[in-house]
Amino acid sequence: MHIVHYCPTAYPIPPVGYGGTERVVYWLIRAQIAQGLRVSLIANAASGIEQAVPGARLIPCDRDTPIASVVPRDCDVAHLHRMPPDPEAIPVPHLITEHGNRGPDARLLANTVFVSESHAKIHGRRCFVRNGVPVDDYRYSEEKDRFLLFLARMEWPHKNARTAMDLAIDLDLPLKMSGKYPPWVRPKLWGDWCRHPLAVRRLVQRLGYVDGDLKLELLARAPVMFHAVNWHEPGSIVVLESLASGTPVLGTPNGSLPEFIEHNRTGWIVEDYAQAREAVREALSFSVEQRRRWAQRCRERVSRVEDTARGYRLLYEKVIAGERLSTADETRPSVARPVVSVLKGR
Numbered sequence: 001m002h003i004v005h006y007c008p009t010a011y012p013i014p015p016v017g018y019g020g021t022e023r024v025v026y027w028l029i030r031a032q033i034a035q036g037l038r039v040s041l042i043a044n045a046a047s048g049i050e051q052a053v054p055g056a057r058l059i060p061c062d063r064d065t066p067i068a069s070v071v072p073r074d075c076d077v078a079h080l081h082r083m084p085p086d087p088e089a090i091p092v093p094h095l096i097t098e099h100g101n102r103g104p105d106a107r108l109l110a111n112t113v114f115v116s117e118s119h120a121k122i123h124g125r126r127c128f129v130r131n132g133v134p135v136d137d138y139r140y141s142e143e144k145d146r147f148l149l150f151l152a153r154m155e156w157p158h159k160n161a162r163t164a165m166d167l168a169i170d171l172d173l174p175l176k177m178s179g180k181y182p183p184w185v186r187p188k189l190w191g192d193w194c195r196h197p198l199a200v201r202r203l204v205q206r207l208g209y210v211d212g213d214l215k216l217e218l219l220a221r222a223p224v225m226f227h228a229v230n231w232h233e234p235g236s237i238v239v240l241e242s243l244a245s246g247t248p249v250l251g252t253p254n255g256s257l258p259e260f261i262e263h264n265r266t267g268w269i270v271e272d273y274a275q276a277r278e279a280v281r282e283a284l285s286f287s288v289e290q291r292r293r294w295a296q297r298c299r300e301r302v303s304r305v306e307d308t309a310r311g312y313r314l315l316y317e318k319v320i321a322g323e324r325l326s327t328a329d330e331t332r333p334s335v336a337r338p339v340v341s342v343l344k345g346r
Contacts, residue, residue: 001316002038002074005029007081008061012046017209020237021099025081027134029056031309042070077316083109093319098123101234111325113315115235116256122232127325129311130259131235132303138244141220142295147174148280149222149247151210151238154179158231163273166344167226167280168203176205176218219245223291224283228252228276230341236260243302246295250279252340266298273344
């Protein structure tokens with residue numbers, strides 16, 4: 001089977017620093033090559049996929065190039081990770097993974113696949129393959145330091161950096177966070193906690209976009225990962241990366257998080273600020289034996305990319321055989337509970 005992934009974005013594959021979708025595609029290609037499949041990638045010309053994954057082939061392309069002009073003739077199935085400029089002209093059997101959240105009026109292509117069960121339900125669909133990570137790429141540690149970890153785009157309000165900072169101040173807990181802007185430079189973005197500028201400067205360490213050894217070390221040494229987001233999370237990679245490192249996750253009931261986080265086993269699903277604060281306190285109070293048990297459960301129960309690759313292979317076989325996973329005009333009511341916002345004072 002010759003699989004051709006289509007992901008021409010502004011970021012190379014594998015990505016350096018930011019690039020969640022690109023990282024998912026890279027991992028999937030690695031797993032598929034290891035499973036004996038033939039894989040090509042249509043992507044940014046700066047991509048180093050051929051060096052990173054021996055056996056993979058790069059087909060350089062920008063996002064405005066018609067897909068029909070770049071898909072090889074011997075392709076058995078095309079796996080799209082973004083909408084092409086000519087979606088009606090895809091010349092081979094194909095499916096498309098939706099990696100984000102689309103509005104109620106957004107057009108979805110036929111054979112759209114989502115990255116978690118809740119992600120599919122929110123869009124009124126049923127077809128999904130859960131994201132997974134290459135577990136052995138992550139450092140596993142049962143020994144933890146004392147800090148709260150936030151690895152998301154702090155400038156996006158729905159990632160809820162404000163609550164992470166509130167927790168740090170209330171618990172006098174160092175907070176290591178990725179993101180583009182120093183929080184004290186953007187007070188209008190963050191709100192009331194900026195009344196404590198000295199505490200913020202003392203406790204908050206801004207890391208920018210992190211990758212490589214620093215990211216692995218942070219994931220392994222954190223006692224808890226903050227991911228109490230205020231939106232329906234499609235299939236968060238950073239949650240899986242944290243679990244693979246033996247680090248429990250603080251999450252909300254929104255989106256896919258309850259699919260990946262087992263409450264009081266591999267993390268906490270909280271619905272208000274008091275519950276969030278208590279969960280972090282619990283993580284910091286663990287004994288050596290408790291940390292060991294929690295870390296082992298996190299590592300054992302994380303979703304693996306090898307399973308993701310097997311799930312997609314089953315779908316490839318279906319579309320090659322002419323089966324439709326969904327139709328472009330298929331509509332079903334969204335099945336989603338209201339978003340739970342975990343904010344101090346609410």
